[in-house]
Amino acid sequence: MNPTPRDLPCDLLISADLILTQDEERRVLENATVAVRGGQIAALGPKDSFADLQTAERLDLGRALLMPGLINAHTHVPMTFFRGLADDLPLEEWLKGYIFPREQGLTAEITELGALLACAEMTRFGCTAFADMYLFEDSVAAAVDRAGLRALLGEAVFAFPTPASASFAAVCDKVREQAIRFKNHSRLRVAVMPHTVYTTTREILRASADLAAELDLPLHIHLAETAYEVESCVREKGLRPLAYCRELGLLGPSTTLAHCVMLNEDELDELEVSRAKVAHNPKSNMKLASGVAPVPAMLRRGILPGLGTDGAASNNSLNLFAEMSACALLHKVFAADPTVCTAKDVLDMATIGSAAALSWPELGRLVPGGPADMIALDLKSPNLQPLFNPASQVVYATCGQEVCFSMVEGRILYQDGAYLALDHEEVLREADKLFAWARKKL
Ligand SMILES: [Zn+2]
Structure with a gap:
């Protein structure tokens, strides 16, 4: 009572x-x-x-x-430093020509400044919690703590060294240490976040699933985002991405799959059975012309996706009100049916669905x-x-x-x-430092 x-x-x-x-x-x-x-x-x-x-x-x-408060089910908050740096390009050219080269020069300090700017934006636009996958996640944690927001944090796992971690083993050590350090933190939680099926290996994905199970942490991965990802997965591993993840033990109720643009009907059935969660990012999918995730078909099956913005480099905002509107309109025009993806559905996605995608259902x-x-x-x-x-x-x-x-x-x-938690003037001064860093020619 x-x-x-x-x-x-x-x-x-x-x-x-x-x-x-x-x-x-x-x-x-x-x-x-x-x-x-x-x-x-x-x-x-x-x-x-x-x-x-x-x-x-x-x-x-x-x-x-x-x-x-609205909840961002999938983002890369430090990437505010790439907002507007390079737009209107094919994904490969955008990633390899602009994003990856600059990320090679990334530091813990720059990551924290980018995350702080994102926290200011999210606070201003009604987002109170989010799931973040990036490098130097300890720096993101410091920014989130300063801003007073809530987050599920995951150091991105790749098969190659990054400026933040020399190896997969180093990422695992970091995740173990963070899981202990944040165990009793009321606003910060940790997840295992392998980046994608194409930037990791079979062994790394299996070990990521084992680590998540051992530490009782959620797992979060980009999945079936583009046709390229599906084709290369079939060509190189002999399976579509969802089946590949299932085979490696990644699918379960505390796993969140970001994007799911390319899931077919059989895969949606499998997703429903697995009770894995989905983070839908309509604006990023539209901006990168990745495709349209089958959200009305998910809703018909009782799968309520979470709603995410993805990073500010591919959106270019972290505004979930804009995301909700875009989500509803996209699915209506794509299905040629104004009754799909109702306002109630989309509001549920940005609140209850995203909470589930963070494995934080309360x-x-x-x-x-x-x-x-x-x-x-x-x-x-x-x-x-x-x-x-x-x-x-x-x-x-x-x-x-x-x-x-x-x-x-x-x-x-x-x-x-x-x-009331952040100093706006200070955030702006730090944003100037970010701009100076990001515009430097490599
Ligand atoms: Zn993403």
Whole structure:
């Protein structure tokens, strides 16, 4: 039983004209209050029922929509340093001509600056948690901790040395050490993240699955992103990527497959049986012309993908409101059917689906006992009036600039244009350093 508001101990009462809970019944509460205590939601309900409570601090957001923080199911946050560096190119040319050569000069410091800039962007645009795969993930952890956000962090595993790790064994050592160090951290978790089937080996993938099982960590991999990946996997390994991963022990409920653009009907059946999770990245897939993931077919099977932006180099933003809108519109036009990928489906993807893709299912909803991770939209913004259907407004009408409040684990990170955890001026100064680094000719 939830405690009654009258005898509820809490640190803060947050009220708003509307609360979009994303709970089991997808309730939307009018003129309601959330009670926060110790980083968790202690209770939520009608504002009147909390009126007699004496002890708590109160924050009335007024004409606002309070909702769970959005969750980015797949990204590479330090890649903000490549935003706009090279666009409108074929994937191979983009990767090999621009991204990979610069990544060779990567340092821990640059990675942290890139991640910090990303954290500022995500905080500003209503994202409270994300799954990150990159190099120097300890530097990402430092930035996330400073920003007060939540993240599932994974050092990218490759078959070749990187500026961050000389070998696969070195990555394993790092993951083991991080798993111990972050074991009791409430906002940072660790995953095993082999990059792709084509940048690793059979042995490395098998060992990655073993490491994840041994340490009880989630596993996250890019899968079936492009036709090239499928063709080369069939040519070199004799199997399509999903079957190859299954053979090596990678498929299971705590595995997340980013992209899944090229899955066929049989593979979707297999995905459903495996209960592996999906991170869908529609804008990145569109920008790199990779293709369209079969999301309506997933939804028909009861598979709810998470929603991700991918890195800022291939999107070029980390704005999940833009991603939700693009997701719904892409699938409607591709299926020539306006009834697929509804606003509710897409909002579920960016909250509950992404929480599952982070193997952190308690996130993505506002319920008693759950984490106090929430954002608010300023309903005084003219583009959000009138309001018939909150899910529709969030997916189709909101740009992200309307976010006026952001909280993670009961701590306010952003309110009415001001960052409370980060120093915005300092982030901008550091962004200038990033720009100077990224534009240097190699
Ligand atoms: Zn990616």
